[in-house]
Amino acid sequence: MSTEEHRIQAAIAGRRDATESLLAELLPRVRSFVRYSVHGDSEVDDITQEALIAILRGLPTYRGEGAFASWANRVVARVTFAASKRARTERCQVDDESVELTSVPSEEALPDDCLMHREVVELLEQLSDEQRRALLLHYVMGMSIPEMAEALEVPFETVRSRLRTGKAHLREILFRES
Template sequence: MREQDVERGWAGEQLVTAAQNGDREAIAAVVYGAHPHVRRFAQHLCASDTDAEDATQEALIILYRKIGTLRATTALASWMFRIVRNECLRRARRVLDHAPRTETGDVVLSAEDEVLRRLDADQLAEAITALPEVQRRVLIMRDVLGYPGRATADALGLSTAAMKSQLHRARAAVRQGLDHRR
């Protein structure tokens, strides 16, 4: 691996350029460096650990096969996160597509499932509402709306590092709030 080209676990511009040009060693280094970040994102976004692992593997396969189509070397992280988000959504839709439905097409939930779904949604909304404004806005922009990190930071007048810190704090607070309510 070309360690001088790795920046905070993500591949540096020279390494991505070499990978885009077909350098197998560079491609392997980019995939290896991306794995923990992609996995962490998938675990936050997917419904289950199995889906998160599958989404991670699918995203890394796409990265391996299509790195040459990436236009800007600096867009690697946002490209990978978009792939993971789409894969998690595809897996969730597949589960819903196989769920029993009523004549109008609505998914049939048991009374217990419906109560739990509403309870979870209410608890999540409460946990997000309880966040400080900056954390709430960062969380919604990044995790709900899917904005890239730099765009989120710019929109909120934060540095990228400060935005990441606020996002981490927001996720931890929501997780803690949900655990506490359960």
């Protein structure tokens, strides 16, 4: 049994140290994915927490057939997209108020990091939700196209199309701005 499998089993058994270790390892990756997936930073912490809780609750269902990180990525994607859908529905019901992008840098972040984060978010905000999600799942979370198709619940070719059009749209935006 690998160290990761041992830690997962210990977390399932309720060992606090194993659970904390697992969550500490997952937190930066989960938070980054959520930050780039949702419009605005106001809900990032809530959705991140919701995703980590979903991972913990789902641990007993992890069968160990694939990489744990891939399984966790699918859980995070599902939670993030569901939260994004809820927020979109609420925005439509309330008054089409615009969500302003705010960024709360970490204590370790350099000024250039904050500026680059803001520029990346602004670029991603110009893509459709479908294109942004596809690019994030593939390039940030490292998911394969079949894994993405499963997580997004769309056909394989749809995922490929969203990746292709998302990259093309980003190139077009960057070309226009330069």
